[in-house]
Amino acid sequence: MSTSYDFIDLSYIEQVSNGDKAYEKEVLELFVECMLTDLETVKVHFDAGDYHQLRKTLHYMLPNMSIVGLDLRLREELDALDHEQPNTARHIDHIDRICFLCTKARLEAIILLRSSF
Amino acid sequence: MNCLIVDDNKIARITLRKMVSLDPSLVLVGECPDATDAYQKILQQPIDLIFLDVEMPGMSGIELVKSLGQHQPLIIFTTSKKEYAAEAFDLQVADYITKPVTPVRFLQAVEKAKASFKKKPTTASATASNEFIFIRDSNVVRRLKAKDILFLEAKGDYVQIFTEEKQYHIHATLKSVEEKLSADLFLRIHRSFIINVGKIDTLEGKTIIIHKHVIPVSDAYRSLLNNRMQIL
Numbered sequence A: 001m002s003t004s005y006d007f008i009d010l011s012y013i014e015q016v017s018n019g020d021k022a023y024e025k026e027v028l029e030l031f032v033e034c035m036l037t038d039l040e041t042v043k044v045h046f047d048a049g050d051y052h053q054l055r056k057t058l059h060y061m062l063p064n065m066s067i068v069g070l071d072l073r074l075r076e077e078l079d080a081l082d083h084e085q086p087n088t089a090r091h092i093d094h095i096d097r098i099c100f101l102c103t104k105a106r107l108e109a110i111i112l113l114r115s116s117f
Numbered sequence B: 001m002n003c004l005i006v007d008d009n010k011i012a013r014i015t016l017r018k019m020v021s022l023d024p025s026l027v028l029v030g031e032c033p034d035a036t037d038a039y040q041k042i043l044q045q046p047i048d049l050i051f052l053d054v055e056m057p058g059m060s061g062i063e064l065v066k067s068l069g070q071h072q073p074l075i076i077f078t079t080s081k082k083e084y085a086a087e088a089f090d091l092q093v094a095d096y097i098t099k100p101v102t103p104v105r106f107l108q109a110v111e112k113a114k115a116s117f118k119k120k121p122t123t124a125s126a127t128a129s130n131e132f133i134f135i136r137d138s139n140v141v142r143r144l145k146a147k148d149i150l151f152l153e154a155k156g157d158y159v160q161i162f163t164e165e166k167q168y169h170i171h172a173t174l175k176s177v178e179e180k181l182s183a184d185l186f187l188r189i190h191r192s193f194i195i196n197v198g199k200i201d202t203l204e205g206k207t208i209i210i211h212k213h214v215i216p217v218s219d220a221y222r223s224l225l226n227n228r229m230q231i232l
Helices: A011-017 A021-048 A051-065 A073-082 A089-116 B008-022 B036-044 B061-071 B086-089 B105-117 B125-130 B174-178 B219-229
Strands: B002-007 B027-032 B049-051 B075-081 B095-098 B132-137 B141-146 B148-154 B156-161 B167-171 B186-190 B194-195 B203-204 B207-208 B214-215
Touching: A011 A021, A011 A051, A011 B008, A011 B141, A021 A051, A021 A089, A021 B008, A051 A073, A051 A089, A051 B008, A089 B075, B002 B008, B002 B036, B002 B194, B008 B027, B008 B105, B036 B049, B036 B061, B036 B219, B049 B095, B049 B105, B061 B174, B061 B219, B075 B105, B075 B174, B086 B095, B086 B194, B095 B105, B132 B167, B141 B194, B148 B174, B148 B214, B174 B186, B174 B194, B186 B214, B186 B219, B194 B214
Parallel strands: B002 B027, B002 B049, B049 B075, B075 B095
Antiparallel strands: B132 B141, B148 B156, B148 B194, B156 B167, B186 B194, B203 B207, B207 B214
C-alpha cells in the first residue's frame, strides 16, 4: 500500500498498522462510510446556516481526516474556522475546500479498497 | 493494568485498540462511545487506566473525570484539540495526547501512567481517609463526619456545608472541597451543588429535596444522578 495518492496519505495508517492489513482495511472502510455521513451532515448544517453545529461536525470529523493525513493538508482551513466570522466568503471558501478534499479522499479510498484488499 | 477506551469516534477507538495491543501489560476491558456508558463501566468493574476523549456528545471527558472523584482511575486524555490541556492537567491526569496519536507518543503516555499507577494509593485507603473532613469553623478546626453532611453549596468565595443540625461556611472553592470528598457518598449535580446521594428525599423534574432544602439538578449532571440513584 506504499503507492502515493493524490488526496490520501497512508503513512499514519501504515505506522499504526505495522503491517496488519485487517486493521488497514477496517479503518479505510470506516473512513469511507463515516465521511459520507459526515459530509452529508456538514451540508445539512451549511444549508440551514447553523455554523455552530457545522463547526462541531467538522471537529468530530477531525480524527477521521487525520487518519489519511487530511488534517495536515487542511490545517489552515480548519484553524481558520475556529476564529473567522461565519457566513463570510472566506469562511464559505474554507468549508468548500474541506468538503472538496474530503470527498476526493473518500473516492480515492474506495478505489484503494477495491484494488488492494 | 485494566484499561478502557472512551471515544465517540469509531476510527479513534479502533486505532487506540490497536495501540493498546502494543503493550502486553495493558488489558483492554471495554470500549465506550460516550462518557455516561463509561461512568457505568467504571463503577461496575476495576479499571486502572482510561484513554479518554474530551469532546463527546452529552457529558464531556472532563466532566466525567470531575464526576468520578475517588473512583478516578488514571486518565490519558486523547483529543484533537490542545486547548483543554491546562484544564486537563488540573485534574491530575497521567497525560494528554493530541490526535492523531502516534504509537511512540501513545507508549510514552502509557509509561507515565504506569509510573503513576505504582505510586497510587489503594481505593480502600483513599476511601477510609475520606470518612470525615476537617473544616475551619470560626477559630477552631472541626471534624465533620462525611455521612452527616447533607449537601454543599458554592457561594462566591465560600462553600456552605449543610448538616441536619447546622450550616458551616468555609473559605474554599467547591472544586477543592469536592476533591476531598468520597465519591462513594457525594455527587456533583450542579455547578454550585454537591449532594450526599444517600440523603436525597425526593427527585422531581429538575430539583431534588434533601431535608426540606430544594436543590437544582443541571442537565449536564442529570444522567450521572440517575445512574447513581439506580431508580427502580
